[in-house]
Structure formats: C-alpha cells, structure tokens
Amino acid sequence: MGRYVGRCLAVAGVLGLLAALAGLPLAAAAPSGKLEIFSWWTAGGEAEALKALFDVYHKHYPAVQIINATVAGGAGTNAKAVLKTRMLGGDPPDSFQVHAGHELIDTWVKTGYMEPLTSLFKSEGWDRVMPKGLIDILSYRGDIWSVPVNIHRANVLWYNRKVFTDAHLSPPATFDEFFKVADALKAKGIVPLVLGDKEGWEAGHTFETVLIGVLGAEGYRGLWTGKTSWLSPKVTQALQIFQRMLTYTNSDHAALTWDEAGQYIVSGKGAMLIMGDWTNGWFTSKHFADYGWAPPPGNAGIYDALSDSFGLPKKARDRQNALAWLRVLGSLEGQEAFNPLKGSICARTDCNPKLFTPYQQWAMQHWKTDTIVPSVIHGAAASEGWATEYKDAIALFVTSHDVAGTQRALEKACVNAGVCK
Amino acid sequence: MVAPSVAAIAVFVYGFVGWTGYVSLTRWNDVLPDYRWVGVRTYVDLFQNFRFQIDLLNTAKFTVAFLAACLVIGFGLAVLLDRGVRGESVFRTIYLAPLAISFIVTGVVWRWLLNPGSPQLGSVGINLLLERLHLGFLRTGWYTDPRIGILAVAIAATWQMSGYTMALYLAGLRSIPEDLREAARVDGAGEWQLFWRILVPLLQPITLSAVIILGHISLKIFDLVVAMTGPGPGFSSDVPAFFMFDTTFRGNHFAQGAAIAEVLLVLVAMLTVPYLIYSTRTEVER
Numbered sequence: 057m058g059r060y061v062g063r064c065l066a067v068a069g070v071l072g073l074l075a076a077l078a079g080l081p082l083a084a085a086a087p088s089g090k091l092e093i094f095s096w097w098t099a100g101g102e103a104e105a106l107k108a109l110f111d112v113y114h115k116h117y118p119a120v121q122i123i124n125a126t127v128a129g130g131a132g133t134n135a136k137a138v139l140k141t142r143m144l145g146g147d148p149p150d151s152f153q154v155h156a157g158h159e160l161i162d163t164w165v166k167t168g169y170m171e172p173l174t175s176l177f178k179s180e181g182w183d184r185v186m187p188k189g190l191i192d193i194l195s196y197r198g199d200i201w202s203v204p205v206n207i208h209r210a211n212v213l214w215y216n217r218k219v220f221t222d223a224h225l226s227p228p229a230t231f232d233e234f235f236k237v238a239d240a241l242k243a244k245g246i247v248p249l250v251l252g253d254k255e256g257w258e259a260g261h262t263f264e265t266v267l268i269g270v271l272g273a274e275g276y277r278g279l280w281t282g283k284t285s286w287l288s289p290k291v292t293q294a295l296q297i298f299q300r301m302l303t304y305t306n307s308d309h310a311a312l313t314w315d316e317a318g319q320y321i322v323s324g325k326g327a328m329l330i331m332g333d334w335t336n337g338w339f340t341s342k343h344f345a346d347y348g349w350a351p352p353p354g355n356a357g358i359y360d361a362l363s364d365s366f367g368l369p370k371k372a373r374d375r376q377n378a379l380a381w382l383r384v385l386g387s388l389e390g391q392e393a394f395n396p397l398k399g400s401i402c403a404r405t406d407c408n409p410k411l412f413t414p415y416q417q418w419a420m421q422h423w424k425t426d427t428i429v430p431s432v433i434h435g436a437a438a439s440e441g442w443a444t445e446y447k448d449a450i451a452l453f454v455t456s457h458d459v460a461g462t463q464r465a466l467e468k469a470c471v472n473a474g475v476c477k
Numbered sequence: 478m479v480a481p482s483v484a485a486i487a488v489f490v491y492g493f494v495g496w497t498g499y500v501s502l503t504r505w506n507d508v509l510p511d512y513r514w515v516g517v518r519t520y521v522d523l524f525q526n527f528r529f530q531i532d533l534l535n536t537a538k539f540t541v542a543f544l545a546a547c548l549v550i551g552f553g554l555a556v557l558l559d560r561g562v563r564g565e566s567v568f569r570t571i572y573l574a575p576l577a578i579s580f581i582v583t584g585v586v587w588r589w590l591l592n593p594g595s596p597q598l599g600s601v602g603i604n605l606l607l608e609r610l611h612l613g614f615l616r617t618g619w620y621t622d623p624r625i626g627i628l629a630v631a632i633a634a635t636w637q638m639s640g641y642t643m644a645l646y647l648a649g650l651r652s653i654p655e656d657l658r659e660a661a662r663v664d665g666a667g668e669w670q671l672f673w674r675i676l677v678p679l680l681q682p683i684t685l686s687a688v689i690i691l692g693h694i695s696l697k698i699f700d701l702v703v704a705m706t707g708p709g710p711g712f713s714s715d716v717p718a719f720f721m722f723d724t725t726f727r728g729n730h731f732a733q734g735a736a737i738a739e740v741l742l743v744l745v746a747m748l749t750v751p752y753l754i755y756s757t758r759t760e761v762e763r
Contacts (some may be wrong), residue, residue, distance in 0.1 A: 082639070133727055167508050256707055311619075
C-alpha cells in the first residue's frame with residue numbers, strides 16, 4: 057500500500073513537472089472526481105467509438121468517473137437545443153461535442169462562453185501534426201478553440217461500380233462529363249444521381265459541392281468571408297448546373313432520407329450519390345461492397361471537411377479532468393481508438409493507415425495533400441443562423457427552380473449574418 | 478386549495494406567454510440574449526419571409542381539409558352507429574383506436590403508406606394497392622408532390638382524429654331524447670326531415686366543440702409533420718411550429734422564434750376566445 061502511494065506520488069510529481077514545463081495549470085495530484093461529456097453519439101458505431109475514447113481515458117485516469125451525457129436525435133439538433141439551455145443557464149457540461157468552425161465560434165466563442173486552447177495545442181504539438189487548413193477552421197482572432205477528434209469528408213461522389221463497368225463509363229471529373237454520363241445512364245433506365253432530401257439539408261449538402269466545383273477552393277471559401285459575392289455570375293452558374301443535375305434525380309427524393317436513397321445504389325438501380333463519407337459505414341452495414349468513390353465534378357484536390365470537436369466551457373466544474381479529456385482526444389492513441397470505429401479519419405496526419413479501410417486510406421492521403429475548405433451544411437463555414445437560411449433557400453430551390461430568386465435569398469442570408477453588406 | 482395552482486399557472490403559462498411576447502420585440506437573434514428593443518420589426522420581417530408565408534398558407538389548407546374531413550367522416554360514422562348496428566361496440570373501438578396512438582407513430586406509418594415509390598424501385602403502400610387493383614393511373618407522389626404536400630398530412634391526421642369526432646357526435650346523438658324524435662314523427666316528419674330539422678340543429682354545440690378541439694390541434698400540429706414528411710419539397714408540408722423549432726434551436730433566431738409563437742397564439746386565440754365568450758354567456762343564461 058505504502059509503495060503504491062509512493063508510486064502514485066511519483067507519477068503525480070512527474071505529471072506536475074510536465075504540466076509545469078508545458079505551462080499548463082494541471083493539478084499536482086492525479087485527477088479524480090467526475091467528468092461529464094456531452095454528445096449526440098448514441099447509435100451504432102458512433103456510440104462504440106465514444107466508448108473507446110472513454111476506455112483510453114480510463115486507462116490513464118482510472119480515478120475519474122465519466123458521466124456520458126448523450127441526447128439522441130438526427131444530426132444533433134435535439135442535443136444542441138439541450139446544450140443551449142444548459143450553457144445559457146450556467147450549467148455547462150465539462151466538455152461537449154460541437155462541429156468545429158463557425159458553429160462553435162459564432163455560437164459559443166464570440167459570446168464568451170469558451171476558454172482558448174492555443175497553449176494546449178502548442179504544448180501537445182498538435183499545431184504541427186494537424187494540417188494548417190484545419191487549424192484555420194478552428195481558429196478565431198488568433199486563438200484555437202476546440203480539439204478535433206475526427207475528420208469527415210463531405211464532398212465524395214459514391215457510385216455503383218458494376219453499373220459503371222456495365223455501361224463502360226467512368227466517374228465524371230467535370231460537370232460536362234457528369235451530364236454525358238448521366239444521359240447515358242438515364243437512357244438505360246438507371247437513376248443517374250440519387251438524392252434523398254426528406255430532412256431538408258441534403259440538397260444543401262449536394263449544392264455545396266457544386267459551389268466548390270464551380271468556384272474553386274478560394275472562391276468557395278470567399279463566399280463565407282465576404283470576399284466572393286453571392287451575386288457573382290459564378291453563383292448563378294452553380295445554381296443553373298445544380299438545377300440541371302436535379303433533373304437526373306430519383307422522383308421520390310422528397311420521401312427519402314439520404315440513407316434510404318442509398319438503397320438505389322445498393323440495388324444497382326441508381327448510379328451516383330453525393331454524400332459525406334459516413335456513407336462508407338452505411339454501405340458496410342448493408343454488406344454492400346461493389347462501390348467506388350471519387351471527388352464530385354470539379355472537386356479534385358479540394359477536401360470539404362467537417363470535424364467533430366470538443367471544447368472547454370468557461371464554467372466547467374471539473375476543469376482539470378476536462379483538460380485531461382482534451383489531451384486524450386488529440387493524442388495519437390485516442391484518435392486511433394476512435395476513428396476506425398466512427399468511420400472517419402484522424403484529424404492528425406500521423407495515424408497508422410493500416411487500421412483503416414481502403415476508403416479511409418484514400419481520404420487520409422488526400423487529407424495530407426488537398427486544399428481544405430470548410431463545409432457549410434455541417435457547421436464549419438458559417439454561423440448556425442446563416443447555415444439554416446442557406447439550407448432553407450436551397451431546399452426551396454429544389455422545387456421552385458427559381459435561379460434569380462434563390463440567388464437573392466442566398467445574398468440576403470449573407471447580409472443577415474452580418475458578413476455581406 | 479386553488480391558490481397554488483392559480484399562482485403556478487400565472488407564472489408558468491401567462492408569465493411565459495408575456496415573456497415570449499417581450500422577447501419577440503427584442504433584438505435577440507443570437508445565442509446570447511440581447512434585449513435591445515426593436516419593436517415590431519421582427520414581425521414585419523417574419524411576414525415577408527418566404528418560408529413563413531408558405532407555412533401560413535399550409536396551415537390554412539391543412540385546417541380546412543382536416544376539419545372538413547373529420548367532421549364529415551366523424552358525423553357519418555356516428556349516424557351509422559346510432560342506427561343500432563350489430564356489434565356496435567366492436568366498431569366503436571376500432572374507430573376510436575387510432576386516437577390511442579401518438580402522432581409520431583401515425584406519422585411513421587403514413588409516411589410509408591403514402592410513399593410515392595419510384596419506377597426503378599417499384600411502388601409501396603397505397604400506390605402499390607392502387608396498382609394491384611388495376612387503378613395504377615390514380616398513383617400520385619402524395620406528400621412529395623408539392624401540389625398535395627400538406628394535404629397528405631391531413632389524410633393521416635384525419636385517420637387519427639375522425640374516430641374521436643365520431644365519439645363526440647355519438648354522445649350527442651345519444652343525448653337527444655327519444656321523445657323528441659317520436660314527437661317529430663307524430664307531427665308527420667319523414668326521417669330525412671327529422672335528420673335535418675331536429676338532429677342536426679340539436680348537434681350544433683357538439684359541432685362547435687369539435688371545431689374548437691380539432692382546430693387548435695391543427696394550428697399547433699408539429700410532431701406529425703416531423704415524423705411523416707419533414708418540411709417537404711419546397712416547404713409544401715412545412716408548418717409554423719416546425720419553422721419555429723428550426724429557426725430557434727438550429728438558427729439561434731430567438732426573437733424570430735418567439736414572434737412565430739406569438740402569431741400561433743393569436744391564431745389559436747381567434748378560434749377559442751369567441752367560443753369561451755359564447756359558452757360563458759350561455760352558462761349565465763342558464
């Protein structure tokens with residue numbers, strides 16, 4: 057017993073020394089007490105991935121009791137509502153899941169609810185192992201505000217390989233090629249582009265990749281910073297292309313969610329689907345293997361990223377434990393435990409590719425080399441208010457086909473957000 | 478004994494109604510409360526918002542279709558049951574059963590019943606039924622067709638609530654004393670006249686109650702839409718309550734959300750307040 061205590065003290069001493077060296081206010085004693093983690097990871101692989109993170113945490117900090125506070129429900133809408141009442145009521149969880157970028161920055165950083173984590177990034181060396189494009193997304197006014205645990209790629213064109221081989225086609229790299237391929241597939245009675253937009257955001261997701269394809273990385277990024285005008289002819293062109301793409305979609309798209317629409321691909325009745333890389337895990341769960349992936353038209357060399365991250369609220373009750381949690385999230389061990397189960401890739405660039413599926417290895421390769429841009433529909437590019445107005449404008453466009461009116465609505469959303477004048 | 482509940486209602490109902498009204502007049506369109514006064518600007522903006530305009534129209538369509546269908550079907554069923562069908566209690570139970578189901582369940586079931594299907598994957602639900610009955614030409618896109626949109630939701634809502642309307646009418650019919658009918662018959666009234674001149678007028682209070690109850694359900698409808706269709710193509714099945722949730726909790730536009738809530742309150746009040754006045758008056762008369 058005495059020896060054990062001694063060892064504990066020694067460990068604590070070393071930890072304290074390390075912390076002192078790193079300039080971090082870590083308590084000298086080994087952490088104990090509680091740690092409340094708030095997320096919307098309740099289903100399948102997500103819940104398992106979260107548990108794997110908890111296991112890593114437990115290994116390092118066995119005395120801390122983790123409270124897993126989850127709120128179920130699509131894309132976190134319900135969880136975000138609960139989080140808002142807790143934060144505004146002065147009862148924040150110790151750390152919470154949030155889409156990295158403007159969803160965090162505009163909602164919680166600008167309003168002064170978060171602590172900056174720049175020194176943590178420096179001391180852990182994360183600013184060196186994570187790409188600059190990502191650090192830019194995480195930063196506001198020179199500080200970094202959250203620790204990304206994973207990266208999802210939003211701009212992926214998924215296709216049924218058999219359908220393409222049978223028709224002697226290859227996945228389109230440009231919009232011209234896309235329409236040629238689509239015509240050929242349509243003639244064969246196959247749905248060229250599969251869409252399921254029942255929940256209202258999926259069309260906005262597809263259009264985001266069209267914007268990237270037409271405007272390029274710089275032009276697209278500029279839309280969210282005010283450098284590119286929403287009234288520019290390029291946006292008009294993107295809307296026109298998207299409108300034409302919509303004529304190649306399945307007639308029942310409004311009745312289906314994205315995964316139900318994926319059934320077209322699985323059954324070989326549909327050819328292509330533009331969706332984020334959570335589709336990879338969904339195909340696997342359907343025991344479907346004959347699919348391929350490519351960047352959507354015009355998206356080569358651009359990585360449209362979204363990231364789940366965790367931050368440190370100012371009033372966190374167990375600040376030390378929360379900091380320890382953030383260190384686990386950013387560590388190689390934590391990221392390698394989490395991401396294979398979640399179906400995403402590491403935010404770090406030094407994870408072992410052997411742990412991942414062929415798709416993920418492809419994405420990891422591109423993560424290192426591509427230009428990174430933030431996804432709007434998944435919270436990285438714009439404030440939640442702006443993203444919601446963008447989503448609504450595009451959802452209406454799917455049936456109205458009103459290019460000029462939609463462009464005005466998109467411009468107005470930018471004005472409402474205070475970015476355009 | 479009543480005082481605590483009066484106090485609780487004063488705070489948790491009227492207090493919050495007032496607070497919501499106050500918020501709707503402020504600049505609070507971000508996470509952080511911002512109580513600077515903007516007057517009715519939020520309302521002006523709201524009524525110019527394309528989504529809200531569509532929503533109001535949808536609410537009107539839904540209310541008319543849902544009320545008419547429920548009243549006609551509910552009344553019809555009640556009259557038929559009142560005729561003394563064999564196994565009345567069985568039918569009564571069957572018609573009333575949907576009421577025991579939550580709108581979420583109804584929404585999920587009807588989402589598939591009214592699923593449009595597609596040429597590639599084949600038909601499902603009602604469309605499949607029509608096809609099997611060689612009525613394939615009647616197939617439609619249901620709630621995915623912007624021209625139908627919210628009316629498809631009204632079908633599901635009618636399925637759920639018409640049994641309840643039937644129960645209301647049946648109770649009304651049963652409360653009309655047999656003497657009255659006898660007296661009318663003695664006076665030489667035919668069954669048709671008896672029906673229109675005696676029964677229907679006497680059922681007027683029931684109709685009014687049914688309109689109030691169904692009307693406020695239809696104005697506040699939310700869960701059924703969420704489970705069944707979502708906002709729908711071009712917001713053709715969107716409703717104000719859904720917009721309110723979206724803009725408040727997704728978009729952080731708290732003032733706008735509060736304004737929508739107040740508009741809904743006014744709409745419901747327009748329906749119920751005249752009824753309350755009417756019923757207090759009749760009580761006084763008695």
